[in-house]
Amino acid sequence: MTRGTTTERTETGRLTELTQWWRRAFSYSGDERDTLLVIGKSTLAATLAWVIAYDVLDARSPAFAPFSAVLIMQVTVYRSVVQSLRYVGAVVAGVLVQAALGFLAGPDQLTFVLVALIALTIGRWPVLGVQGPQVATAAFFAFSTYTSSSGDAQRFFRLGEIVVLVLIGCAIGIAVNVLVVPPLRYRSAEYGIRNLAHTLYDLLADMYPVLAEGVPDQDTTGGWRDRAARTEEMIGQARSGLQTAKESALLNPRRLLRRYRGHPGFQGYEAVLGALERTLYQLASLTRGLDRSLEGDEARQPFLQRYAVFLESVSAVAEVLTTLDETTLFQQAKRLERLTGEAETRHNDVVEETRRLSLSLADPSAPYGVLVIEATRLMEEFRYTSEILLDAAKDTD
Template sequence: MAQRHDDGTPERDESRIGRLFARFRRARGYGGHERETVLIVLKCALAACVAWVIADTVVKADSPAFAPFSAVLMVQVTVYQSVVQSLRYVLAVTLGVVVQAVLGFLLGTHLWTFTLVALVALTISRWRRLGPQGPQVATAAFFAYSSFATVTTTYDQVTRLTEIVVLVLVGCGLGVAVNLLVLPPMRYRSAEYGITTLARAMDDLLGDMAPGLREGVPGEDRTGDWWRRARRIEGLVPQALAAVEGAQESVRFNPRRLLQRHRGASFHGYRDVVEALGRITEQLTSLTRGLYYATGTAAEDQPYPDFLAEYGDFLEGIGGATQELTELTGQRLAEQVDRLREHLDTAGEGYDRLAATVRRTSLDPAEISHAYGILLVDAARLLEELRFVQERLARSIGLAADPPTAQGEGR
């Protein structure tokens, strides 16, 4: 509750003002949510003002507000959405005006006419092709009826209805033009952020598992916690895919893409990376589930401590690769791809030692299959998927991919 002075008036909330100034400093200092919000507000204001001037002074419309209203609606988050939604919006408004024109001239201005207009417009608004702009059919029809009913001559009625469509065209055109010409939004960082967020969660899990396995056979509580965390990481994959798709959409029809070719990986490459990371999270879930069940068995059936120690070393090498992905950025992607390859080479050596340990400590194939088989297969697949990530990133920036290794030949 806000503090009050002795006279009952509320004191200034200094912390709230401080947070407001902090947001402005962040908007000025670097790109992010705050700067994006400021840019959208300024672009909407610019589009609205220009649309009003054209509607009021050039078109000399009786209701010029339709133009700035339409312009603000069309300053969407991406240029592609501005174009697509403006086309749908113009179509929806035109349909609404046409419905009113046909029924108005046939039946006149009566209550039953308005009722029929509403029924027809609301039915058309359900058309899936109109998408989120469907309700604008009814809205335009209602405005058109109001304008139609306020004049008596046929000429004035036609003029009013035509004026609505013209104002919407002006507003949509200006909204798209402002979004296209005034700092059109790009979303490279959102795609990278989706990947780094997913990789960071994986890296944190691997960072706990590697030393835990080197300490000996972990308890069921610990392996159960790893398993739960791995399942939660799987929930981040759809979010990362959505971030990449939003970033890819921001490039369509965007002239700034011509200035961003140096950024590095294409969005198609980023999507492949996220999908591969999704498969990696599935392997981590399988791996942690295998550890949970293995450590819950009788002591004589549990993996040997030296096998678990080698497994911890292998996961530490895998963690180096995921750590590299947590810092993914287009400006340094070539350098990061090289470091990722080095981490995976280290992890590959760890896998070879792990397989050698299995061969050394196992007496027969049945024992290998029972105690180590699933964990060893999960390790191979984990390494294979990360090699695919490194290969896909290398290809996306025009680097030659390494020849497939023993673990990667099946891809």
């Protein structure tokens, strides 16, 4: 009974997840909808390529056309064009290797060994990128076609047919990708920034209440430091998303539409991403400063309370970036400007507190100097971010 109940719950959970996946796909633009679009466009491109290769041209190996059409269906039009050029180059190279050796040495075992050796060597050429293995694939198919054909004229025709079918498939794949909802991934740049900003906000939201209570122990500050340092993968993903967004605008006819002409562009987002990256590094340095002992220091509590208020104001700035949206960029930039001004006031309060308490900022045994310096650097980055986004929003408007 228990096993049956567990199985039913598992199946119900899977059905719920599947239902939610389809609901997200039809509700808003995201990974789910992108997946459906790629599948649909690939199916359309493959079908058109097959009809032309099989029904119109009556090709002997019609599968080359739909295979090529699906292979170069990429997440951006630019990548489709680049990969199709590399793929065509790889196929042509493989066919030429087989043609040259086949006509010179004939279709025997030694010829195949030489074809494989040369094709696999050419496939290592960096220019071909991920399409490098297609050199050997094309050469092997060409060898099979060559050996099953009779007469030099027929062999030459069949080898040429492979290249033609690949060109047809690539052309159809690119045409479908361009004409049928060409992917324009402006939002992927925003997603990466939002994720990093969420990490920064969550860390700051955990830090300032603890600092307001007193000196955190080294386990706590060590945990903060580790969290700030464990962002390399997220930064890489954010930069990848930004690169994809920039590529999606290249050769894309949708960017000419009115709704996309006013897009703020990617220079502002790239600058914000760089500022967030530096901010996380500075926060890691700040937590290292908190690791230094403040035991017995009577000034620690009022200083840390001021510092906690400053970090709280900084977290409010980071929270705005967690909802970065091109459609409301001007309003967000103005809010960011206001919150940055408030954070600068809190930063000045921290500096004034060090003067009031006569704290030594140059004493290497005390953390006050490091904490004030990192607070200043944080403000510089957020001020820079605010100015960049405001300029981008004004240009858009």
